[in-house]
Amino acid sequence: MPEHKFNYGDKIRIKTSGEVIEGTILESPDNEFHLIKLKSGYNIGVRKEGVLNIEVIGKSSEGGEENRGRKIEIKSNSKLPKIDVIMTGGTISSRVDYKTGGVTSLTRPEDFFRFYPELFSIVDVNRVEIPFMKLSENMNFKDWKAIAEVVEKSLNDPEVEGVILTHGTDTLHYTAAALSFFFPNPNKPIVLTFSQRSTDRASSDASLNLQCAARVAISNIAEVVIVGHANTNDDFCYVLYGNKVRKMHSSSRVAFEAVNVGPLARVTTDKFEKIGIFRERPRKTEKNEKVKSDIVFNEKVALLKFYPGQNPDILDYYMKNYSGLIIEGTGMGNIAVEGSDGWIQQIKKGINNGLMIFMTTQTIHGRVNPFVYSTMRELQKAGVIFLEDMLSEVALVKLGWVLGHKTWSKDGEAIRKKMLENVSGELNPRILK
Numbered sequence: 001m002p003e004h005k006f007n008y009g010d011k012i013r014i015k016t017s018g019e020v021i022e023g024t025i026l027e028s029p030d031n032e033f034h035l036i037k038l039k040s041g042y043n044i045g046v047r048k049e050g051v052l053n054i055e056v057i058g059k060s061s062e063g064g065e066e067n068r069g070r071k072i073e074i075k076s077n078s079k080l081p082k083i084d085v086i087m088t089g090g091t092i093s094s095r096v097d098y099k100t101g102g103v104t105s106l107t108r109p110e111d112f113f114r115f116y117p118e119l120f121s122i123v124d125v126n127r128v129e130i131p132f133m134k135l136s137e138n139m140n141f142k143d144w145k146a147i148a149e150v151v152e153k154s155l156n157d158p159e160v161e162g163v164i165l166t167h168g169t170d171t172l173h174y175t176a177a178a179l180s181f182f183f184p185n186p187n188k189p190i191v192l193t194f195s196q197r198s199t200d201r202a203s204s205d206a207s208l209n210l211q212c213a214a215r216v217a218i219s220n221i222a223e224v225v226i227v228g229h230a231n232t233n234d235d236f237c238y239v240l241y242g243n244k245v246r247k248m249h250s251s252s253r254v255a256f257e258a259v260n261v262g263p264l265a266r267v268t269t270d271k272f273e274k275i276g277i278f279r280e281r282p283r284k285t286e287k288n289e290k291v292k293s294d295i296v297f298n299e300k301v302a303l304l305k306f307y308p309g310q311n312p313d314i315l316d317y318y319m320k321n322y323s324g325l326i327i328e329g330t331g332m333g334n335i336a337v338e339g340s341d342g343w344i345q346q347i348k349k350g351i352n353n354g355l356m357i358f359m360t361t362q363t364i365h366g367r368v369n370p371f372v373y374s375t376m377r378e379l380q381k382a383g384v385i386f387l388e389d390m391l392s393e394v395a396l397v398k399l400g401w402v403l404g405h406k407t408w409s410k411d412g413e414a415i416r417k418k419m420l421e422n423v424s425g426e427l428n429p430r431i432l433k
Helices: 109-115 117-121 141-155 172-182 206-217 314-321 344-352 374-382 392-403 412-419
Strands: 011-016 020-026 033-037 043-047 051-058 082-087 094-096 103-105 124-129 160-166 190-193 224-229 237-241 245-247 256-258 265-267 272-274 301-305 324-329 356-361
Touching: 011 033, 020 043, 082 141, 109 117, 117 124, 117 206, 124 141, 141 160, 141 172, 160 206, 172 190, 172 224, 172 245, 172 392, 190 206, 206 224, 206 237, 206 265, 237 256, 301 314, 301 392, 314 344, 324 392, 344 356, 344 374, 356 392, 356 412, 392 412
Parallel strands: 082 124, 082 160, 160 190, 190 224, 301 324, 324 356
Antiparallel strands: 011 020, 011 051, 020 033, 033 043, 094 103, 224 237, 237 265, 245 256, 265 272
């Protein structure tokens, strides 16, 4: 078997008797195979005994000796508007690991900006903050608070036009919802962005999403928004309200979609255009006015998805351990109320024991309505509070925020009123999409 000289991470052209393959060579866990990362991002194994030749067509940008220990300077350009960047992890803050073929976090700001130099033609990065680096599925209520504290510092810096938060996709919409309640009247854009595919992949959405996020961060939108790919092409992004959005696809670059409203704007790398403004809230806080945060949260809240045949005795657990519960019912807010699986008695018991119970819908679009069917009228009569068109995830976050206020947490009527108050655009008086 001939020897071939290369470094892991090199771009190579590998020739066998049957085909020619180009890609990045990775460290293989199996000595019988070469592991190749294709341009598509997928990894394949090529049996070594069948390889005729390996030609190095590009040296590793990460693994070569000339790059080891090289520090990338984050250059300042005083002619451009200033923003702050907050990094928390996720695929957008990752690069290929040439040993595993997977991705690893970019833990240094200079590494992050080496991959996204286009950012510097749009904005001047004033400050980079890294409160932590986590996969978003590992985040919890404490992490939302930590992010908010960093965001508050940026919002109150008079030199900063807006804030970009890079975040993993899986729970990004929970964080966006939390920030929309922690900052119900922000003075500047709070822009969350992401990527579904890491920057080493030819199909990566990271660069476009980040450039579009930069355009939004220097706009006059004083909202918490999510910015990302609007279609399968690399041509523009949508700006979506942070508390009216869900992750709708596990791997597509079009990861998030607005629910019950349209997007606020469309944006490209060089253009920002407001479109179909279904919910334009008046700016209550001027750009240079100090923003007042409301960073409180009670963790004793839960989200329960109803399914056919579900035993209502599960409510006993929530009565003992939680202060508030969101039930995601079917259709317009239905759960079983008749027969042996009926929930009414358990619900009454829970509410009598101090458990606040709210209803949302499992459907993607639409709203709950307690007046359509008699079963739902029974639930409302028992004390269940129907939350209009509020998304289940948003309802969970809002309930934790409401219960975090000591002045409301012991007053059931105050809690009900606040949950039905349109604090930051989480409720629509009518469905607009």
